Amino acid sequence: MILPTENEKTEIGELLLGATLDPHETMLFNAYFKHYASIICPGDTKDTAIEIETSALQRHADVLECAKSLYKRHASSRDEITSNWFPGRMSTMAEREHISRAIVSVAFMVDCNEKDYYPEVLHGEGQWARWKGNQSFADFLEHSFPYQRETDAGVTLGEKTSLKAWKLVKRYGIKIRGTDNLLEHLSYNPRERTLTIFHHVAYLRCHLRRSKDKSLDSGFTQSLSLKTLPPQLLFETLLSLHSILFPIANSGNKRSVSLLKKCIQAQDLDKELLWVEYVRPIPSDFTFRYWGKRLEKLQEITKRPPPRNSLVSWFERHASERNALTVAIIGLFLAALFGFLGVVVGVCQLAVAWLAWKYPQ
Secondary structure, three states, X not given: OOOOOHHHHHHHHHHHHOOOOOOOOHHHHHHHHHHHHHHHOHHHOOOOOOOOOOOOOOOHHHHHHHHHHHHHOOOOEHHHHHHOOOOOOOOOHHHHHHHHHHHHHHHHOOOOEOOOOOHHHHHOXXXXXXXXXXXXXXXXXXXXXXXXXXXXXXXXXXXXHHHOHHHHHHHHOXXXXXXXXXXXXXXXXXXXXXXXXXXXXXHHHHHHHHOOOOOOOOOHHHHHOOOOXXXXXXXXXXXHHHHHHOOOXXXXXXXXXXXXXXXXXXXXOOHHHHOOOOOOOOOOOXXXXXXXXXXXXXXXXXXXXXXXXXXXHHHHHXXXXXXXXXXXXXXXXXXXXHHHHHHHHHHHHXXXXXXXXXXXX
16 A cells, blocks of 8 residues: 555544644654554655555555444454455454554554563563454453552652653663553563564544543543543643653753754654643642553663673672672681681691791891
């Protein structure tokens, strides 16, 4: 499929972003349309050399029709939804997975075909992110984005100056990596020392406007009927970027601005990251219900910094209580040994001195 025209971008923006775009305003959504092209038109981009041909997606209008079907049938299973995308013929599993991954990715910025664990598995808390054939779309999203109930303590906005991105980079050697997959937001990979952030701020603002008049507590079912994700999830993502990692709106945060500009330029991230707009007011008692655990893990890193090199890492891995006791015992033995040898040497020196005095030459 060829890249969308300006008129087609306007239609895509109206349905998938909920924004009435003037042809000259589409540049504000360059990051989103680049992502759209990499998923729908991979043959016309440099992102991949392989493109699965499917008769269900021949035009951009077909993409929009499939998205409309997904919005309308979000309570149906994946198999039921995709069967309507291939009317009058059988489809292969590769076709169904390809088209469902493409539609979900451009409509909700979520990769629903992940077969492996996300980086949380390195912390012992892995989660599946695969939309099963007999699973409804709403149920898939609810399981992919765990929600901390009000009975849990949660993480408040509060003062989190230690989590500023420039501090994580400079003090703890962490690299910032942008992603198009909302599921990966704030995930930390200790092996690669990377913190992944969802950078599509323009997308977040547009979808927050779709539910601006709704309660922050609106769940997936109610939000999907509005063609969007829960406002709490979107709002948390926006706040984690502009109030915690890159608080560029606050005075005296030149380092945050400088690092953000470098990340945008180096990784071609959404330039709207440099513009702060929350869309809706921030509650005084705001609590992170979706990203709270990942923020807690980042706080743990600042309290217990990871080793900066392999040598320090090796020492830390072998610095258990058992090893420490063994080292202490060995040290005590060596101290006793060297003390004994010191006594022997002292006695020998005394004997030599006595012989020299007794039998002078």
